[in-house]
Amino acid sequence: MKTLNAKQKTSLNGFINYGIIIVAYVIMQLLLAGDALSNKMQSLLVPVCCYIVMAISLNLTVGILGELSLGHAGFMSLGAFSGIITAAALANVMPNPILRLVIAIVVGAVIGAIGGAVIGIPVLRLRGDYLAIVTLAFGEIIKNIINVLYIGIDSEGLHIATKEANLELLEDGIAIVKGPMGAVGVTKLATFTVGAVLIIITLIVVQNLVNSRSGRAILAIRDNRIAAESVGISATKYKMMAFVTSAAIAGAAGALFGLNYSSTTAAKFDFNTSILILVFVVLGGLGNIRGSIIAAALLYILPEMLRSFNITEYRMLIYAVILIIVMLVGNNSQIKSLFGKIIPKKKGESVNG
Amino acid sequence: MKKLLTIVLVLALCLACFAGCGGKKDDATADDGTVTIKIGGIGPLTGGAATYGFATEYGAQIAVDEINALNSGIKIEYDFQDDTGVAETSVAAYNELKDWDVDVIYGCTTTAPCVAVASETFADRYFQLTPSASSPDVTAGKNNVFQMCFTDPNQGATAANFVKDNSLATKVGVIYNNGDAYSTGIAQGFIAKAGELGIEVVAEQTFPADTTTDFNVQLTACKDAGAELVFMPIYYGPASLILQQADQMGYDPIFFGGDGMDGILSIEGFDTSLAEGLMLLTPFNATSTEERTANFVNTYKERYGEVPNQFAADGYDCIYAIYEACLKIEGLADMDHAQLCEALIAVFTSGDFKVDGLTGTGMTWQVNGEVSKEAMVVEIVDGVYVQK
Structure with a gap:
């Protein structure tokens, strides 16, 4: 067996991730073309893409930067609603749906990044678990703000109010976001292809960031902040870099998610959703990007697959039990060594898989 | 390289497994002249709104059993899927029902999921009747979606x-x-x-x-x-x-x-x-002594151990409305879901289609999907509802 040096190994690892996504995409397209994919699986393709991107994004914050974020759904929410508004605003100007979707995703990413910067600037200067506390609050604040916002559009431009009656739309106007109703009547633009491309772009961004000079600085801060600062690495700068990138990617995923359903409510992006994504990351392995991809895809599809067995009442219970079993088995050294015998041991595997 | 191959193979296996799950096909036509209508319900059976989901599921189940006991030439097959009260899960539940070859969608129980599912059924041409999703957004711009409850x-x-x-x-x-x-x-x-x-x-x-x-x-x-x-x-x-x-x-x-x-x-x-x-x-008074309501309340109590609320009653009425509309359609046996959808829309909006149920008598539907029925105000006096 030929040996690889560390650098080759990292890039091979990265290429395997691209390979998985491309192969999965091709297989899905073949199944779609052959009409062999059930309606349910077809409807899950886009959300799975969104959650994979979310998991990679959160892994950048939690696994690679080493800061806990408990409000990642908040960034997703920002992206979703800004993406929906952008797509609706451009509906008359830009007839091409793919172009509108791409612009909406870009806007979602920008808004997500702004949200990340607003939180990051004060909080990432601190030491300790403050990011977890602040992002937790951030997620709730975003949810409650969007819950009272009414946003409409007419020929005069965007109207924003806190009551439907105060929107004062012209005849040609439509309300896009209606408070607790959320965004309704959204034109579905998201496609599986765009979702797969978004995953690839996310992988390119995250993997190149991690393997760059900045990425090594980020890893150094995670492993030992004092040592890193002693050699002249600005902790705040690199933390901001990772966190804002993570928030931007989450915003992009949110935009894709929002444009996949005709109605989206702010309540969807609550604490539970944040934790769900954190579960994907933890079960996939902190810092392990491939793990995040696989965990997000499998764990998102799992509760839907459980519908096939006639266990309606116990579906979510079984899902929870499986999560616990996976968590326990994943940490059991005996089972790990058993797997280690079956699969040849990977020597010197770096954290950024 | 071997590792890559393994991963690809494992992935391919997984996908083949997922694809296999979609393959089930049931024969919806008759053996002795009875037509089987598959009604698929969607509502939250887990999560914070589960009470309402169960009420709509159980209420409809009682109606289904009553109708099937009639031997009237129409049999109803009924499946109810959990959507946890979330729009994205609701769309997945709807697709599960599509894979089950559903004919009519009954639901969703809660509003936001219903809006999301309604735009799907509109595009796919399934008839949809919701017991309790009460926002005007549910029916806005969709001619195939009807409500059993008042709009907000x-x-x-x-x-x-x-x-x-x-x-x-x-x-x-x-x-x-x-x-x-x-x-x-x-x-x-x-x-x-x-x-x-x-x-x-x-x-x-x-x-x-x-x-x-x-x-x-x-x-x-x-x-x-x-x-x-x-x-x-x-x-x-x-x-x-x-x-x-x-x-x-x-x-x-x-x-x-x-x-x-x-x-x-x-x-x-x-x-x-x-x-x-x-x-x-x-629209519903569980303490009413009116015969049909009293029977429904008793059956519900016997089976599920609690007093039904208006969600259950709306659900019961939904199934009867669909059933009675189906009775008016000619050539029911040869219809696929899209033809059935158009036929049901025609019946519901015909103006002379009236349904008597637990939540109102002589209920009719407008073209925009809203129900027209009497609103009832009750006051609680000595621990019971008294109609005003």
Whole structure:
């Protein structure tokens, strides 16, 4: 067996991730073309893409930067609603749906990044678990703000109010976001292809960031902040870099998610959703990007697959039990060594898989 | 390279497994001349709104069993899928039903998922009848979606009319949950109509969906503004707390609620004397002695051990409405879901199609999908509903 040096190994690892996504995409397209994919699986393709991107994004914050974020759904929410508004605003100007979707995703990413910067600037200067506390609050604040916002559009431009009656739309106007109703009547633009491309772009961004000079600085801060600062690495700068990138990617995923359903409510992006994504990351392995991809895809599809067995009442219970079993088995050294015998041991595997 | 190959193979296996799950096909046509209609329900069976999901599931189940016992030439196959009250899960549940070769969609129970599913059924041409998703957005722009419940703004306007017609109050306060589409919809309908009728809304108080335990601020504001009637279009859980806290602070206006208030008398540990004089809009009265209602309530109690609420009754009526509409369609056996959808739309909007159910007699539907039925206001007197 030929040996690889560390650098080759990292890039091979990265290429395997691209390979998985491309192969999965091709297989899905073949199944779609052959009409062999059930309606349910077809409807899950886009959300799975969104959650994979979310998991990679959160892994950048939690696994690679080493800061806990408990409000990642908040960034997703920002992206979703800004993406929906952008797509609706451009509906008359830009007839091409793919172009509108791409612009909406870009806007979602920008808004997500702004949200990340607003939180990051004060909080990432601190030491300790403050990011977890602040992002937790951030997620709730975003949810409650969007819950009272009414946003409409007419020929005069965007109207924003806190009551439907105060929107004062012209005849040609439509309300896009209606408070607790959320965004309704959204034109579905998201496609599986765009979702797969978004995953690839996310992988390119995250993997190149991690393997760059900045990425090594980020890893150094995670492993030992004092040592890193002693050699002249600005902790705040690199933390901001990772966190804002993570928030931007989450915003992009949110935009894709929002444009996949005709109605989206702010309540969807609550604490539970944040934790769900954190579960994907933890079960996939902190810092392990491939793990995040696989965990997000499998764990998102799992509760839907459980519908096939006639266990309606116990579906979510079984899902929870499986999560616990996976968590326990994943940490059991005996089972790990058993797997280690079956699969040849990977020597010197770096954290950024 | 071997590793890559392994991964690819494993992936391919997984995908083949997923694809295999879609393959089931049932034969929906008859063996002895009976036509089988597959009705697929969607609603939350887990999560915070599960009570309503179970009520709609059980109510419909009773109707399905009754209809199947009739041997009338139409058999109903019924499947109810959990959507956890979330739009994305609801769309997945709908696709599960599509894979089951569903003919008619019954649901969803809650509003936001229903809006998401309705646009899917509209595109795919499935007939959809919801028992309880009450926003106008559910039916807006979709000719295949019909409601069994009142729309929120209608309910608010009906309540305002009732207050005016019976001269209950001139100054009213409104307390609603501004994190909830149902509550906000009714409250805004009420406030708009009250303005037209010259009822003065002296206090408009809101609370967010997460904080439903302390209402002293909202009650004090209503009290200080001199509200003689407090309109609270909220669910019975928080409403029971409002009644308790108002009692503690010695504030005794007329309390008026929407159909979400139905069920307040069956809360465990709630002092029902506090609910005396409470008025609510409800299409269904579980204590009614009318034969069909009494039978339904008894069957429900026997099977599921609790008193059915209006969600269950709406669900029961939905199945009967679909069944009675199917009876009017010729050539039912040869129809696929899209043809059935058009035929059902034609029957529902024909004008002479009337359904008698638990939640109203002579119910008809408008072209926009809204139901026309009598609104009923009841007052709680001596622990039972008394129709006003």
